[in-house]
Amino acid sequence: xxxxxxxxxxxxxxxxxVPSPLSRLQNIANQMASPVxxxxxxxxxxxxxxxxxxxxxxxxxxxxxxxxxxxxxxxxYRDNTAKPWVLPVVKKADEILRNDPELNHEYLPIAGLxxxxxxxxxxxxxxxxxxxSEKRVTSVQxxxxxGAVHLGALFLARFYKIHGANRTVYLSNPTWAxxxxxxxxxxxxxxxxxxxxxxxxxxxxxxxxxxLADAPERSIILLHACAHNPTGVDPTPEQWREIAGLMRAxxxxxxxxxxxxxxASGDLERDxxxxxxxxxxxxxxxxxxxxxxxxxxxGERAGCFHFVASPSSDxxxxxxxVASQLAILQRSEISNPxxxxxxxxxxxxxxxxxxxxxxxxxxxxxGRIIDMRKALRARLxxxxxxxxxxxxxxxxxxxxxxxxxxxxxxKLREEFHVYMTKNGRISMAGLNTRNVDYFAKAVDKVVRxxx
Ligand SMILES: Cc1ncc(COP(=O)(O)O)c(C=O)c1O
Numbered sequence: 310x311x312x313x314x315x316x317x318x319x320x321x322x323x324x325x326x327v328p329s330p331l332s333r334l335q336n337i338a339n340q341m342a343s344p345v346x347x348x349x350x351x352x353x354x355x356x357x358x359x360x361x362x363x364x365x366x367x368x369x370x371x372x373x374x375x376x377x378x379x380x381x382x383x384x385x386y387r388d389n390t391a392k393p394w395v396l397p398v399v400k401k402a403d404e405i406l407r408n409d410p411e412l413n414h415e416y417l418p419i420a421g422l423x424x425x426x427x428x429x430x431x432x433x434x435x436x437x438x439x440x441x442s443e444k445r446v447t448s449v450q451x452x453x454x455x456g457a458v459h460l461g462a463l464f465l466a467r468f469y470k471i472h473g474a475n476r477t478v479y480l481s482n483p484t485w486a487x488x489x490x491x492x493x494x495x496x497x498x499x500x501x502x503x504x505x506x507x508x509x510x511x512x513x514x515x516x517x518x519x520x521l522a523d524a525p526e527r528s529i530i531l532l533h534a535c536a537h538n539p540t541g542v543d544p545t546p547e548q549w550r551e552i553a554g555l556m557r558a559x560x561x562x563x564x565x566x567x568x569x570x571x572x573a574s575g576d577l578e579r580d581x582x583x584x585x586x587x588x589x590x591x592x593x594x595x596x597x598x599x600x601x602x603x604x605x606x607x608g609e610r611a612g613c614f615h616f617v618a619s620p621s622s623d624x625x626x627x628x629x630x631v632a633s634q635l636a637i638l639q640r641s642e643i644s645n646p647x648x649x650x651x652x653x654x655x656x657x658x659x660x661x662x663x664x665x666x667x668x669x670x671x672x673x674x675x676g677r678i679i680d681m682r683k684a685l686r687a688r689l690x691x692x693x694x695x696x697x698x699x700x701x702x703x704x705x706x707x708x709x710x711x712x713x714x715x716x717x718x719x720k721l722r723e724e725f726h727v728y729m730t731k732n733g734r735i736s737m738a739g740l741n742t743r744n745v746d747y748f749a750k751a752v753d754k755v756v757r758x759x760x
Contacts, residue, residue: 373728382739398670399605422652438588448613454568462478477524479520479528482502482503483732505540529561538568538707539710539730562594575671616635678707685749692753
């Protein structure tokens with residue numbers, strides 16, 4: 310029942326969502342008097358763009374009032390109670406920063422916070438990497454991993470040309486959707502290489518190799534360093550060696566995107582092993598590095614872009630030239646990067662005890678995800694859900710490509726309030742001991758109905 314006061318007519322001065330008759334009349338009069346639009350941006354020139362599918366999914370999840378709803382779309386870590394997790398080591402670093410009387414909010418240099426970029430470089434290449442001691446690496450702090458991919462793409466669009474034409478970038482099929490937009494925006498042509506084998510739900514290694522072998526020499530090959538998004542399928546160390554051999558033979562240019570170091574296996578070295586191998590092999594390459602997932606610093610936008618030159622007598626001079634151009638690109642794009650996330654990461658990366666604690670936090674996150682993989686596979690196998698489910702535990706990192714069809718995904722959303730992307734990708738971090746049974750039963754039902 311509405312209260313009495315809610316029925317009382319509102320006075321002209323009181324705030325109200327119901328327009329008064331006078332203001333309605335005024336609106337109508339305004340519309341009638343409106344001149345014909347003279348916009349420079351008619352719909353033919355600026356059509357309504359579709360909503361980003363992932364952000365649309367998040368919105369639909371938030372609007373769902375079911376107590377059973379499950380969010381498997383979000384690419385961010387959740388703890389066992391489905392809540393965001395501020396890493397304990399990040400809380401400590403935050404405390405240290407807040408208590409620092411010297412702390413100010415001055416601009417960073419164009420290339421970012423040196424104490425952060427130096428350690429970020431050591432983290433991704435390994436502290437003992439000859440590339441570092443030989444001064445053939447330059448690092449630029451970026452707006453998280455997206456900014457690093459963008460800066461790399463922009464640099465290649467400007468400077469990696471043959472006879473004035475941009476080289477094509479080969480993206481895995483499928484890949485993180487933003488790769489397509491980022492490279493398209495800077496005018497680099499896009500092609501794809503096969504990656505996911507729908508039959509085995511593993512790597513289509515033969516397809517991948519064939520495309521890399523057939524691609525024109527000196528193509529740009531975008532490689533996910535670990536925990537491939539969206540499939541969770543990574544090449545084995547042996548397969549990485551073959552990929553490197555093939556790329557060397559074709560003089561392809563490696564562009565590593567590393568958004569999940571330490572988050573995939575819980576082991577920082579292991580998750581960077583592919584990059585270490587390519588650098589050891591003497592490739593000239595670039596790396597986009599994100600600290601969003603492994604530090605839980607999603608919104609703080611801490612990331613880094615690295616250029617590594619091949620070993621040669623002029624490697625250090627090449628690196629200096631590249632650094633000078635990166636600085637110009639960065640200046641016109643963002644002037645200088647945001648400081649807070651980089652300070653947090655730097656505080657941890659530069660302190661032995663905090664670094665060790667961070668590794669422990671990484672093992673907590675990756676361990677919980679691995680446990681959820683095991684639990685989901687076990688539940689589906691116990692239920693005898695048609696199909697094979699070993700891929701759930703074979704895949705690694707934040708995401709799993711379940712093999713569910715778009716129709717099954719939509720059914721899960723409509724009947725069970727389970728939210729995942731239409732390609733059947735689930736974020737393992739959205740599962741927990743409270744909802745994994747519910748999710749397995751829902752999957753079992755939609756898979757059986759499709760039989
Ligand atoms: C493959 C890949 N690259 C880059 C990113 C960039 O993320 P951010 O800009 O949040 O660091 C992501 C995030 O999901 C990703 O999955």
